[in-house]
Amino acid sequence: MHDLPDTDYTQRFIFDESDVRGEMVALERSYAEVLAKHTYPEPVALLLGELMAAAALLVGTLKFDGLLILQARSEGPVPLLMIECSSERDIRGLAHYHADQISDTATLNELMPNGVLALTVDPANGQRYQGLVDLDGEDLSQCFTNYFVMSQQVGTRFWLKADGKRARGMLLQQLPADRQKDEDDRAASWQHVTALASTLTAEELLSLSNETLLHRLYHEEAVRLFDIQPLRFRCSCSRERSGNALVSLGQEDAQQLVVEHGGHIEIDCQFCNERYLFDASDVAQLFVGAGVESPSDTRH
Structure with a gap:
């Protein structure tokens, strides 16, 4: 008897010949569970999916035991978006919204004008850490990319998409110099892998398997794909x-x-x-x- 196919997981990959690693996330069941709790207008449901995907990707990049909390606030039609994802990969989320102020085609800027995103890492042991970023990008992918440019000084790019049924995301991140000691080589390969990733369409990201996607983007590169890490919706209330x-x-x-x-x-x-x-x-x-x-x- 076969188990149900995994619908919710992250999966890491690494480029063997350059100092870049990646992470991909697919969410279906957990995303459906979050959306089932409230009747969200479509633009809010899509934002929630993208933020869930971002949280899952970040938990993969941060080595810690505890809780990652993403909290976006604004004075617009969506005053609050909140996702919590634990290091055990239990994820939950919610949004507050004013339905009468939301059009079907509302952009991030219209939904959350002058919004601010707080990223909090709350470890089981050790200091709580919080970073803030203005939600001034065209979309959440750009906002997270901007956050890393400003705060981490580590080359990091995000691609996040959701369609109300699936939420998918990909992250690329520069690693410390190891395979490539020359700064120009490093910069060139980073430019190369991110430029290729930027050719991804929303439809490809949402519908293709990780293997197919990576082959489509990087068939000329040596890419190693690791085992999947499952995620699930779970609420910590009691x-x-x-x-x-x-x-x-x-x-x-x-x-x-x-x-x-x-x-x-x-x-x-x-x-x-x-x-x-x-x-x-x-x-x-x-x-x-x-x-x-x-x-x-x-x-x-």
């Missing part, structure tokens, strides 16, 4: 986390909320629509034996 959020309010405020909401508090997860209910006895229970988490010992 009753425990929701309870902790109530505990952080303090006992009086949490009890007051129960009263104001007619006997129970509903906490909804925006990512997956899961709903957690807490009544007065649930809330009392949270503060009994909450130990150091209880704020009451600071109240006299």
Whole structure:
């Protein structure tokens, strides 16, 4: 019996004769799960797909255990796009939007004017890191490319596409000088591989297998393709986390909320629509034996 074909994965490749590596991503099931949670207008669904693809590619380039968070904010029709992808490759995402302000052909600039993208790496151990980039590119691919030009000083290019069913992406990145010691040679081969990648059409990126795609672009190069790394949609919400959020309010405020909401508090997860209910006895229970988490010992 065969397993279902992998629909969600990243796959790394490397050029044997130049100091360049690449990563490709394909998302279907996880993308469908994210879109199933809300009724997104098409331009928002496409942006979400592209941002999911970018997050998956970035998790592949960053060696860390923890969480990568991409958060794009604007004062336009799409005030928030948010994707979280863990080093275990669990991915989730959401968007806030004003449907009445969104046309079918809206561009990134129209959806998120003066937008800013925050890229946060939250490792299980060690310092949290955040980088910011203005969403001033023509599309998200250009914005991510600009981010690396400004912040990393490492040649990095992104190609991101989504069509509401599939999200695909490719990344090329320069490696430290190893096979090519000469700066001019390095620059020439980087120029060469990125120019070829830029001939990719959206249709090719969305429909061709990685092998076919790489052969079409780089049949004259020695390219090595590595094993796929699966991804999946998974939400990290839980009753425990929701309870902790109530505990952080303090006992009086949490009890007051129960009263104001007619006997129970509903906490909804925006990512997956899961709903957690807490009544007065649930809330009392949270503060009994909450130990150091209880704020009451600071109240006299």
